[in-house]
Amino acid sequence: MTKVLYITAHPHDDTQSYSMAVGKAFIDAYKEANPGHEVITLDLYKENIPQIDADVFSGWGKLQSGKGFEELSQEEQAKVGRLGELSDQFVEADKYIFVTPFWNFSFPPVMKAYIDSVSVAGKAFKYTEQGPVGLLTDKKALHIQARGGIYSEGPAAAMEMGHRYLEVMMQFYGVPSFEGLFVEGHAAMPDKAAEIKENAIARAKDLAHTF
Numbered sequence: 001m002t003k004v005l006y007i008t009a010h011p012h013d014d015t016q017s018y019s020m021a022v023g024k025a026f027i028d029a030y031k032e033a034n035p036g037h038e039v040i041t042l043d044l045y046k047e048n049i050p051q052i053d054a055d056v057f058s059g060w061g062k063l064q065s066g067k068g069f070e071e072l073s074q075e076e077q078a079k080v081g082r083l084g085e086l087s088d089q090f091v092e093a094d095k096y097i098f099v100t101p102f103w104n105f106s107f108p109p110v111m112k113a114y115i116d117s118v119s120v121a122g123k124a125f126k127y128t129e130q131g132p133v134g135l136l137t138d139k140k141a142l143h144i145q146a147r148g149g150i151y152s153e154g155p156a157a158a159m160e161m162g163h164r165y166l167e168v169m170m171q172f173y174g175v176p177s178f179e180g181l182f183v184e185g186h187a188a189m190p191d192k193a194a195e196i197k198e199n200a201i202a203r204a205k206d207l208a209h210t211f
Contacts (some may be wrong), residue, residue, distance in 0.1 A: 002037040003092060004030070008099040009044045009111040018183045018197055019146035023099035025201040026144060026181070029208035030097075040093070044110040049086070050079040051113050083117050090118035095140045095211070096175075098166060102147040107162040115169055124173045134174020141170050141178045142211060144204070148187025181207060 006027050010017050014024040031039055050056065059076030063069065072080060090096075100107035118124055125134050143166050151160040163180050170178040183200040186193035 002094045004039045004095045005093045006097045007042045009108045019101050022200045022204045023144045026204035026208050029205040033209045049113045050082050055079050086117040087120040087123050091123045098143045100145050105159050105161050136173040136175050139175045141175050144181045146183040150185050
């Protein structure tokens with residue numbers, strides 16, 4: 001069975017957020033078109049996403065030295081164990097849909113923490129004499145992002161770092177297909193905001209049938 005991770009990083013729901021509204025339209029249409037696929041929703045604002053901190057480094061170090069998981073402290077076990085769950089879940093999925101707002105030219109920090117949690121050598125990639133090689137070569141990914149201004153073209157395009165970061169990471173993992181669906185200009189052109197949102201939702205529904 002095809003397994004899909006629908007990963008959102010927004011504190012608001014689809015009634016308040018353009019990116020979440022377009023994301024909902026996409027995933028609803030996707031489920032309708034693919035009733036046999038398993039869709040798992042990860043709301044990163046509600047999930048336990050440990051940051052890589054001193055406990056994690058300490059726990060990893062103990063494991064690498066040959067100690068058993070039961071020899072880790074309670075804090076180390078909780079964080080290292082959860083990171084293992086997240087990375088295993090990511091590797092086992094076939095498709096990824098990331099939904100984020102455009103904050104300070106990137107995305108909310110919880111998305112970076114999530115990417116850190118799944119960037120595990122031996123799972124998402126491996127090191128070779130020729131350098132790192134991605135292991136997720138049979139996956140697909142999509143990034144849905146709402147931007148109040150226009151950042152897909154012109155001089156402002158160089159300032160967009162959220163989608164470009166995800167694109168680099170997907171390449172690093174070996175994911176061969178990564179698309180972007182952007183909702184742009186609704187803050188810069190408030191008189192056209194409703195039209196911009198409706199057009200993006202229509203594009204999302206169309207894309208859901210081919211993704």
